[in-house]
Amino acid sequence: MKPRIASLLLFSLFALSCAFLQPTPTPPPEASSTPDPLDTSWDDRSIFKEGLVPSAQWALNELDGATVYHIELDIADNLSHVNGSEEVRYTNTESEPLTEARFRLFPNILGGKMEVANLLVNEATATPRYDLRNSLMIVPFSAPLAPGESVVIRMDFSVEVPRTVELNYGVLAYDQDVLALAHAYPMVSVFDDEGWNAEIPPQEGDVTYADASFFIVKVTAPKGVTVVASGRRVGFTEAEQTQSTVVASGPARDFYLAASPNYVETSINADGVLIRSYTTANFSEGSQSLVETAARAIKVFSERYAPYPYTELDFVSTPTLALGIEYPGMIAITSWIYDTENDFANEYLEATVAHEVGHQWFYNLVGDDQLDDPWLDESLTQFITLQYFIDTYGIAGSEEFKGSLEFRWDMIARENIPIGLPVAEYDGATYSGIVYGRGPLFFVALRDSMGQPAFDAFLKEYTQSLAWKISTPDALQSLAEKHCACDLDDIFNEWVYP
Ligand SMILES: [Zn+2]
Structure with missing residues (x-):
């Protein structure tokens, strides 16, 4: 994240993560003949291959035991309420048996509300405990999960999205006709040398600390809204009032999406990476400048450190109070930076974009405890x-x-x-x-x-x-x-x- 520089100065916080769902002239796949991506078997990683550049596809044969999420999100007409369901295959990659799994319900401390229902562990009903102001859900196992063993945890959930950007830079908000949906699914905590790791994130910093995982997500939203999400689109269907997009994303440390009726796309293809930017039509000049900066940054960091792993990188303008926030394969940029008639914006755009692109290496590719380190x-x-x-x-x-x-x-x-x-x-x-x-x-x-x-x-x-x-x-x-x-x-x- 890049916090802003206070007043004249900086308030600086850059935040972070993406993939995407939407336009491009790609014809919708035929709904009837293609299997539902959410039915993909837990160990089948082929759906993620096309979202990775060839030099990054090695990861599909590694990361044994990475968590796999199958998520459905249904975004209401008002763009501020989401109903969801989630099925997670969690594997114990530790050296000791685990008696529980822990999930973060971040909307409960980001000014919104998340409730979970119908929790099942390997198809048996489970009763969770809650802590950290309901932002932590502890799911007990009926028997200890041995190292190397897996469990499938299923639940339904609902999310009320705050209509202000007051908390944590507005990472989760519906404001100014933009839905910024960050950390809005029950998210598995990291188990590390300190045990299960969870705390309430301070307002200044990033919210999450997460392991690299795999996500298949089906997003249903009202027609007429442009939905941009982490990952590569692998399916698209339309009904009378709604549109449904399925994305596959991974390895990735989070899933993010933004949606707005006002988004207009600008894109370039740079060395095999499709870079897209979404903002309002009046900011298209800033959008063009932004994707060109991103292309230069990807080239510098890919040559110096490691190839950018994904075939796509998406930017969305949001009302966030940070200058920018990183998510895997996706970056939120505060709207005013797109305004090329604003001198401040011209000053901040390049550094903000380069910084957020840099997080694709340091946050997403190489992870760390963002709260402790x-x-x-x-x-x-x-x-x-x-x-x-x-x-x-x-x-x-x-x-x-x-x-x-x-x-x-x-x-x-x-x-x-x-x-x-x-x-x-x-x-x-x-x-x-x-x-x-x-x-x-x-x-x-x-x-x-x-x-x-x-x-x-x-x-x-x-x-x-x-x-x-x-x-x-x-x-x-x-x-x-x-x-x-x-x-x-x-x-x-x-x-x-x-
Ligand atoms: Zn940052």
């Missing part, structure tokens, strides 16, 4: 945004963006607060100044300390070896030390750790 996604993404400016415009052409990093840190008088704290330990000003300012400057210092060739090789191996996994501060430091054949404790202690 925000520097692993936000600070590193700010650094690679600087790298984008260097590679695109040269050192001189990158000075302005580098100046914006210094500026954020200057705003809190260059306090030596560690960059490696959890989001909850910063306030709004220090979160911006440290995680988005001092954090990327740490990576500049690390690069200068290691030397460019060793640093470049380190970051490439970091990205590729941790693809679709969860990174940690230790993993980052030890890989950097391997590449410089040196001890980096001093520089990490100076910048990162408390």
Whole structure:
């Protein structure tokens, strides 16, 4: 996410994730003869293949035990109520038996409401417990689930979408004729070395921490609305009043969609990736500039770190209070940045787009605990945004963006607060100044300390070896030390750790 810069300055929070459903002249597949994608067997990953570029398709043969979601979402005519059903195949990939599964019901802490009914575990009725202001649903198993074993959990749910953008930057909202539907399905929590991981996310940062998963989602919406969703479209049908689109997305750490009657599409094809942007017709010039920036950023990051994994990347304009928010294969950008007649917008568009595109590498491809270690996604993404400016415009052409990093840190008088704290330990000003300012400057210092060739090789191996996994501060430091054949404790202690 990219928080905004306060007033004149920055309020900076970039947020994150996508695929998509909609126009393009693709003819609707014949409804009768094609099997329902939601009937795809749990282990059949062929439906995801065309959504991945060839160099990323290796992931389909790996990730044993990744969670598979089959979801149906029915969006009401008012675009602010959703009825859904979800079937999840969850596999115990831990080394100990599990007695329960845990799901996040994020709308309950994002200003909306989510209720779950008809919960079944392997077809037997189960009674959940709730915690964290009903944003955590604990599903007990009738017998412990051994390592390597799987369970199928089924439920119905409803979502009321807030009509304001006051909480968490408006990631989940229906406002200004745009539905931004983030984290609006029961989402499996991460089980890591701390056990089941869940907390209430602070307002400043990103909401989720998630494992790479596979999603097949059928979205039914009123006709006349353009629906843009994570993943690649694999089915489309129409009824009298409604349209239904099926998307397949994965590996991916979340599922997101946006919908509006006012969206107009702008697209380009860049090196095998279809980049689309959706906003109102009056902002089409900004939309064009945005997709061209995204194409440049994808090229820089693909060459430097790892190929962009998907065949599509979709941008949607939303009323979010962040500058932008990342989702897998999809990015929400705050609407005003599309306005080419707004000087502020012209100033922020390129950095915001490059930053959000960067999250496709650091957040989605390489995951991390975004609440405990925000520097692993936000600070590193700010650094690679600087790298984008260097590679695109040269050192001189990158000075302005580098100046914006210094500026954020200057705003809190260059306090030596560690960059490696959890989001909850910063306030709004220090979160911006440290995680988005001092954090990327740490990576500049690390690069200068290691030397460019060793640093470049380190970051490439970091990205590729941790693809679709969860990174940690230790993993980052030890890989950097391997590449410089040196001890980096001093520089990490100076910048990162408390
Ligand atoms: Zn960000």
